[in-house]
Amino acid sequence: MPGKHAMLSASGAHRWMTCTPSAVLEAQFPENTSEYAEEGTFAHALADLIINYNLHNLKKAEFYEKFEKMKENRYFSQELLEYVESFANQIFEYTNEAKLLCNDVIVLTEQRLDFSAYVPEGFGTGDVVIIADKELHIIDLKYGKGVGVVAEGNPQIRLYALGALNEYGMLYNIEQVRMTICQPRLDMVTSETLTVEELLEWAETEVKPKAKMAMAGEGEFVVGDHCRFCRAKATCRARAEYNLELAKFEFKNPELLDDDEIGEVLAKAERLSDWVKDITEYALQEALKGKKFDGWKLVEGRSNRTYVDEIKVAETLKAAGYDEAVIYEKKLYGITAMEKILGKKTFAELLKDLVIKPPGKPVLVPESDKRPEIGTVDSAVKDFG
Numbered sequence: 001m002p003g004k005h006a007m008l009s010a011s012g013a014h015r016w017m018t019c020t021p022s023a024v025l026e027a028q029f030p031e032n033t034s035e036y037a038e039e040g041t042f043a044h045a046l047a048d049l050i051i052n053y054n055l056h057n058l059k060k061a062e063f064y065e066k067f068e069k070m071k072e073n074r075y076f077s078q079e080l081l082e083y084v085e086s087f088a089n090q091i092f093e094y095t096n097e098a099k100l101l102c103n104d105v106i107v108l109t110e111q112r113l114d115f116s117a118y119v120p121e122g123f124g125t126g127d128v129v130i131i132a133d134k135e136l137h138i139i140d141l142k143y144g145k146g147v148g149v150v151a152e153g154n155p156q157i158r159l160y161a162l163g164a165l166n167e168y169g170m171l172y173n174i175e176q177v178r179m180t181i182c183q184p185r186l187d188m189v190t191s192e193t194l195t196v197e198e199l200l201e202w203a204e205t206e207v208k209p210k211a212k213m214a215m216a217g218e219g220e221f222v223v224g225d226h227c228r229f230c231r232a233k234a235t236c237r238a239r240a241e242y243n244l245e246l247a248k249f250e251f252k253n254p255e256l257l258d259d260d261e262i263g264e265v266l267a268k269a270e271r272l273s274d275w276v277k278d279i280t281e282y283a284l285q286e287a288l289k290g291k292k293f294d295g296w297k298l299v300e301g302r303s304n305r306t307y308v309d310e311i312k313v314a315e316t317l318k319a320a321g322y323d324e325a326v327i328y329e330k331k332l333y334g335i336t337a338m339e340k341i342l343g344k345k346t347f348a349e350l351l352k353d354l355v356i357k358p359p360g361k362p363v364l365v366p367e368s369d370k371r372p373e374i375g376t377v378d379s380a381v382k383d384f385g
């Protein structure tokens with residue numbers, strides 16, 4: 001059985017296929033998990049439970065026993081349940097759609113998919129695979145909402161599809177593969193359909209050669225948005241050189257920058273600032289482990305006073321004659337927290353007329369940004385006070 005963490009993961013495929021030496025470079029850094037990743041894992045487990053209940057693979061009592069246990073998980077919330085249910089409903093719809101086409105639809109969940117025929121040690125888990133009438137439909141749940149992920153040209157879901165073909169291609173007469181990514185928190189569902197031949201051609205001509213280079217640490221370093229999730233991003237020399245090159249502005253003679261030059265600085269600032277943040281965070285973590293960086297030292301940051309024990313503070317003040325109304329401030333939960341508590345549906349039902357979205361503060365963004373342009377300083381000042 002391949003190691004739990006194969007060097008060339010499906011989730012990192014866009015990165016190692018674009019910057020082939022990144023996989024070897026990354027291998028020397030530990031894999032980190034985050035609260036977001038843990039929440040995503042929990043959402044997948046809950047989705048699997050609900051989908052299997054909907055498919056009658058679980059008895060009611062068994063479902064509720066497991067469900068009650070999951071409700072105790074720290075990541076459980078009404079809001080998460082609603083998103084997961086909307087994904088499960090989507091799967092139910094896809095299954096019914098497939099049943100209209102043929103009688104013997106097969107629905108598999110949480111399937112281990114082996115695509116090692118193309119990527120050394122390559123495997124992953126397909127959330128849902130539906131096989132019906134010449135079509136294999138693979139569906140992936142993305143619980144995150146930070147970055148919208150689309151199915152078109154997505155190497156991760158294509159690799160899963162290759163794994164599913166490898167597993168079921170011989171048993172069923174599959175002619176085409178549909179790949180769908182559902183991202184309920186962004187209300188996004190996107191699909192790509194390829195014929196089996198097209199998918200296999202991509203695997204042979206793109207994946208295989210790039211995987212071979214990536215395993216050997218060969219090829220050119222390519223800097224881009226994919227660096228964001230690279231474990232080597234803070235100390236990668238190629239990224240540093242790219243950013244330092246980016247920072248070389250060739251200004252003309254006059255003492256003041258002109259508008260074109262300011263535009264140029266703005267265009268580069270975001271990428272540079274991300275890079276600086278990554279290096280700063282990396283250096284801090286290393287310093288905490290005991291590393292010394294020339295000219296730098298660890299000190300205590302600024303801190304605010306805090307109560308040692310809030311209950312004792314309240315008791316002391318009450319004993320001294322202060323009324324509760326004076327010592328406590330009553331505060332509503334914020335909108336996000338309230339939505340988490342009530343769930344999206346109830347929140348909308350009860351509070352739809354009591355929540356507004358005021359115009360956001362003006363921000364400068366590149367022209368490619370999808371938001372419509374707002375007016376001049378005068379109108380902005382009027383709108384935002």
Ligand code: SF4
Nearest residue numbers: 019022227230233236
């Ligand atoms: S940081 Fe970017 S350029 Fe450097 S190895 Fe990672 S993906 Fe490649």
